[in-house]
Amino acid sequence: MKQTKKPFILGLGGTTNPASSTEQALAIALQSAADAGAETELFGSDRLLALPHYQSDPAGLGDTGKELVELVRRADGLLIASPGYHGTVSGLVKNAIDYIEETARDERVYLDGVPIGLIVTAYGWQAVGSTLAALRSIVHSLRGWPTPLGVGINASGGIFNDGICADAGVNEQLKLAAQQVMQRAETR
Numbered sequence: 620m621k622q623t624k625k626p627f628i629l630g631l632g633g634t635t636n637p638a639s640s641t642e643q644a645l646a647i648a649l650q651s652a653a654d655a656g657a658e659t660e661l662f663g664s665d666r667l668l669a670l671p672h673y674q675s676d677p678a679g680l681g682d683t684g685k686e687l688v689e690l691v692r693r694a695d696g697l698l699i700a701s702p703g704y705h706g707t708v709s710g711l712v713k714n715a716i717d718y719i720e721e722t723a724r725d726e727r728v729y730l731d732g733v734p735i736g737l738i739v740t741a742y743g744w745q746a747v748g749s750t751l752a753a754l755r756s757i758v759h760s761l762r763g764w765p766t767p768l769g770v771g772i773n774a775s776g777g778i779f780n781d782g783i784c785a786d787a788g789v790n791e792q793l794k795l796a797a798q799q800v801m802q803r804a805e806t807r
């Protein structure tokens with residue numbers, strides 16, 4: 620049945636780099652979701668860095684961890700963006716994903732049925748492919764639905780500056796991934 624409330628799309632990702640191209644790509648996709656009518660929130664580098672290593676103890680989650688778990692519980696869709704580090708998802712992003720374990724006993728277990736758009740940056744295509752495949756496996760194990768399009772970005776040429784992407788093709792793909800998340804989020 621079609622929702623009357625705005626779908627809530629959570630963006631999760633970034634790196635320790637203050638001008639992170641991963642986070643800039645995520646912000647562009649999230650803006651497309653907002654333009655299409657979503658309520659959005661970006662859980663980016665600053666909050667990823669504030670998360671303690673995940674441990675399965677509510678007392679150990681910390682304020683940022685508790686905030687993340689509540690955002691995930693509310694989300695009708697997610698956009699997740701990771702750099703390719705040594706051919707796979709970065710520890711910073713994976714640590715945040717580990718917090719989703721807190722939802723294992725919820726009525727909606729993990730990300731059951733939730734559409735998830737995936738974005739990967741790397742400095743070579745090999746890591747783009749392997750990191751995207753790793754992220755898809757993670758999402759499947761959390762019962763989420765990776766969107767058909769995963770956005771792979773070779774960021775070695777410095778195409779992101781001040782929140783703007785100079786590559787028209789990449790912009791188009793980020794927009795399309797957001798649209799695919801929105802299509803399914805709106806019918807949940």
Ligand SMILES: Cc1cc2nc3c(=O)[nH]c(=O)nc-3n(C[C@H](O)[C@H](O)[C@H](O)COP(=O)(O)O)c2cc1C
Pocket residue numbers: 633634635636638639640641642702703704705706707740741742743744746747774
């Ligand atoms: C620890 C580390 C490992 C990396 N491993 C790879 C790699 O295996 N393949 C690759 O193409 N790029 C690799 N890179 C480059 C990152 O993918 C690149 O820094 C990232 O996409 C840039 O994202 P940012 O601008 O958001 O920081 C690595 C970078 C770091 C810091």
